[in-house]
Amino acid sequence: MDSVENQVYIIIFSTLFLGGIMSTFVVAMVFIHRQRQAQNRQKVDQIKTEHEKTLLNIENEIQQETLAHIGRELHDNIGQLLSLAKLNFGSLKPEKHAEGKEILNQVIQEVRGLSKTLNLDWVESISINEFVAQQLDRIQNTGFCETMLEADFELIDLPKDQKLVLIRVIQESLNNAMKHASPGKILIKIHQDGPTKQIRIQDDGSGFDTSLQTNGSGMYNLQNRMQTIGGGFELTSTVGEGTEIILTLPN
Structure with missing residues (x-):
């Protein structure tokens, strides 16, 4: 028991x-x-x-x-x-x-x-294509270098935050090319690779060694800004052969 x-x-x-x-x-x-x-x-x-x-x-x-x-x-x-x-x-x-x-x-x-x-009302009233065309015309009218825009489509109806970031990144990329690259030509392409929309900023200037760029550089700042809107920033450059910047838009 x-x-x-x-x-x-x-x-x-x-x-x-x-x-x-x-x-x-x-x-x-x-x-x-x-x-x-x-x-x-x-x-x-x-x-x-x-x-x-x-x-x-x-x-x-x-x-x-x-x-x-x-x-x-x-x-x-x-x-x-x-x-x-x-x-x-x-x-x-x-x-x-x-x-x-x-x-x-x-x-x-x-x-x-x-x-x-x-x-900033003009930001909402202008398309990225129109803004790019204005910037390139302004550069060419100064006689600094030749410019060209190639667009497969019109970038319209973007949210204001995306448009603001794109406008500033494009401005800074063009300013950097003018300040440091001494190009004979600047080309911007707005195109679509499958579902991916991209803006390519190319110049035939002096180029630079990308390995010398630091985390505190302006390019890092541009990359960080694109990330805030879910986009991408890629830079390739070769000394004496120019620079290409690829901005990938968020889907």
Whole structure:
């Protein structure tokens, strides 16, 4: 009888012991799961914060560049037109007054055009193709080098965050080519390789040794910016043979 009671006690104790272990295991798993959820939420919040910070920096940079452009236009273009209009109105000849009025009309149109660039509304109203064409025309009009755009399709209806990043990365890539490469020609291709959409920025300039680039370089910054929108950045360059930058758009 005693042995039966002992067996019962052992079974009860074993059941309670195993139940306690299982309960502890479940509680531990729930705790670990919640910890991982909290860590994942923290990572997501950090990624969102970095994304918003990147976009804010890009907006500020574009606004600063826009203001610098407006300053140059006011000084070099509108200032000259107003001086010319003043000379014409100072003449006693009626035909010069008519020329002065035409110049003033031109000034009004120029000022209206500049006023539209004081905010970032133009980012939403312009396609990437149009922006690239404007940038290349501006470079070629300076006589710096020849430029060409080849596009298989029109990049439209992009989210504003993607468009902002692309605009800034393209600007920086072109500025780097002009500052450091001394190219005779810059070519930008907008094309599609299967489901992948890419923007290729090529120049035939001096090129450089990519192994000398550091994590603190401007190219790393451009790569990081493309990653914030789920895109890709690839650079290849050879000394004396030019540089190619491939921007892969997010799917």
